Amino acid sequence: MLRALEAVASAQPMGVSELSRRLDISKPAAQRALLALAETGWIRRSEHQPGRWVLTVKVLEVANQLGGELGLRDLARPAMLELVRATGEAAHLSVLDGLDVVTIDEVESTEVVRIHWSIGTRGRAYATANGKALLANLPASQLSQHIPDPLEAFTDTTITEIEQLHRELAEIRRRGYSVQRGELRPDVASIAACIFPVPDHPLASLSIFMPIQRYPADGGEKLGRLVAEAAAKISVGLAGI
Template sequence: MATTSVVSAFRVLEGVAELQPIGLSELARAVDLPKSTVQRCLLTLQEVGWVESSAAAPTRWGMTLRALSVCGGVGLRESLREVALPVMNDLQLATTETVHLAAPDGDVLVLLERLDTSHRLRAFLALGERIPLHTSATGLAYLSACTPEYVADYLAGPLEQRTPDSMKDPAAIRAELAVIRERGYSVNVGGLSSGISSLGAPVLDRTGAPVAAVSVSGPSSRLEPSRFDDLGPRVADAAARITRLLRP
């Protein structure tokens, strides 16, 4: 590839990273290059797994997690949310309960997106809520996919008790994580909010490391144990779909 082509490709890549999701015409104006040049660069960058186009029209371009992992996570959460939303919508329609997407920030998860149920009685967490890993379905699901070293370090620290039903004993949490790995999804009854039950599953990157977790939540009076065998596999399938979409 000629030097000018390499320079153009980097200008296009930087434009996508800064402005994503962005259309071809808007990107061409932003980087001050002809549309034909920008389109060639985008197709080349897509071929090597650094950018991706939206499935829906009009076409919008964004960074892939492959590029984000190399570039230090530019726009990671927004890209994750964009990929996950259609799957979350399917899960919400299938379960009729609230669906959450959370991603790590240090040793907690942060709620990135919530799709509410139409039921008057519902689970509610504010966007941006910081969620301890050991007290929630999303957190336990995420923790179940972490390395043994990370789990050991996390459990060696102080473990907040959000409700009387929050697990605090490291041995009990380790045992629960083993069950989650075997079953494919987590179950949390009242551990984060009293009277609320949730089921969660981890979202993984191309290396198998967890990058997020998705869950279904609702009042324990409605999310009874008799529903867990139906809801759990649905959550696990949704997380697996998001995982596949994230991988370049």
């Protein structure tokens, strides 16, 4: 079963026939391996290709338990604390899981008025800064797995046109950070940057998260640079593991 998990990780989304060829096993054996991995929470069916399978965030959760120096959360925590000290806003660490982005760690804001966004909270990736930072840095071949069709409007400012979303993702790649103002919830704004220890393989994203009335009038360029610098520090640290 471990060989099957490694195969899915190397070429997701993975189907029964491809797994059978890669491992040189029968299709029934490949199907049993995939179902066993799904039952234990390691993989799930692809949103866009139901006959194929992709990893879940359980892989990352286990990786974070391997030791302080190996855990993403442990490694990211100093940069998150520094970011909160510099901005006063909450810092969130998130990962992609299918169509959603999932918060896996948080350092709370030092401000009196703050937004509570607990660990484990999910949101559609295309409507969040964390999610858009990750989508913008995915290989083109994987992008469709994480974008629903159609795009649902959660607020009046949610992007609902796929062409507009692609334009924004291109701008995020150019700029180095993403922004959302009231796209998932009308009272929340955030700025995020991608963490990727290996080019074209985004692992997570780092954001600052604030009530929308505290979003800076200048468009958040200074905050965006701070978030991007913090994410880059985490990426360098991960690359050195």
